[in-house]
Amino acid sequence: MKWLRRKDKLESTPSIEQQRAEILADMGAQLWTVRLEQGLSLHEMALLTKISPRLLQAIEQANLAELPEPVYTQGLIRQFADALGLNGAEFSSTFPIGMNRVSLKPGWKTNGVDQLRPVHLYVLYIFVIFCSVSGLSGLLNSATSQVSYSQSNPKPQRQRLAQPPVTQNNQTQQRQALSESFSSTNANQQVQIGLTLKEKSWIRVVADGKVQYEGELPQGSQRTWIAQGELTVKAGNAGGVLVSVNKQQPKQLGEPGKVKQVTIAANTEY
Structure with a gap:
């Protein structure tokens, strides 16, 4: 009889996918409300968060089929909330990213829904997200620095212009270089x-x-x-x-x- 009661309890417990869908529906509704209160469109949010409008809309509509793995979805929710002025880390922490239900060994504890969520696994997930965001930010900053340096350092161009013209082709190339430099200067005026x-x-x-x-x-x-x-x-x-x-x-x-x-x-x- 005890085994039958435990079996009925397990069958009545919602699956991890159902929990994610229910929690994401509530979170998406909150993000949608705050976004409208601030007068922001999905396109404007995409510019702020660097997330495609399709994924932002999927979060608001709790469409898990359009979203990536749960750990990446939690990161997207965090960026979405941060862009709206919310505490992204705290807001996204309620979205479950653990594994599906597994068989438990004697002495192991569960969180009430027969699902294993070791503390070290959460730490690992957070570390992976942090490394991914930090790495991407470093690459973008490096690329920006290289572009800024190439635009602000005119020495190679001055050396090329200082060389005496030899042929008509060299003169044409120099005029084109001067024209591109002038256009680049005007483009920076904002x-x-x-x-x-x-x-x-x-x-x-x-x-x-x-x-x-x-x-x-x-x-x-x-x-x-x-x-x-x-x-x-x-x-x-x-x-x-x-x-x-x-x-x-x-x-x-x-x-x-x-x-x-x-x-x-x-x-x-x-």
Whole structure:
């Protein structure tokens, strides 16, 4: 009789897949709510998190079939939550990443759902995630440093231009090199505007003639836009909006309750 009661209890216990689906449904609903409250689209979240919109949507809709292994899914949830201003590590820790139910040896303890979750296994998972993120960040930083160094070090080009022209082909190559250098210099001319909302306000942002955002941002929102030529910002409550141009000290856009519009061009002081 005891064996039959234990068998009935095991059969009534939800599987690890069912637990993941139920927990992910609750987490996805919370992330979806916070994202909408901040006025962010899936495309904007993809730019912030470097995660494809398809995976972000799968997390919000609890679609496990579209997501990778549980340990990687937990990492994606952590990045998603961090980008929304939540505590990603704490938020994602409730998503189960352990193995399926296994046969227990005498003396082993379970967590109440007949599933083994040794502490050292969790430590290993966290270490793998940390190493993966750190390695990717190091590679990106190295690539960025190499590109910045090549653009800021003109010595090889000056040496090539200093050599006397020998043929018409050499002259053509030198002119092309000068043209590419001039184009690269112009491309680096950008203007960046950061907005911090002390109070909620309707905002419209136009970058290089294209509307980048139009809608109401809640109090406490922080947003940044970059343009090659010029940026135009219009606010319905100018007194509740702080504007920072090219990472300078933020300034109040205008008077409280007033509508104001400013246009900032590249390489100009504000």
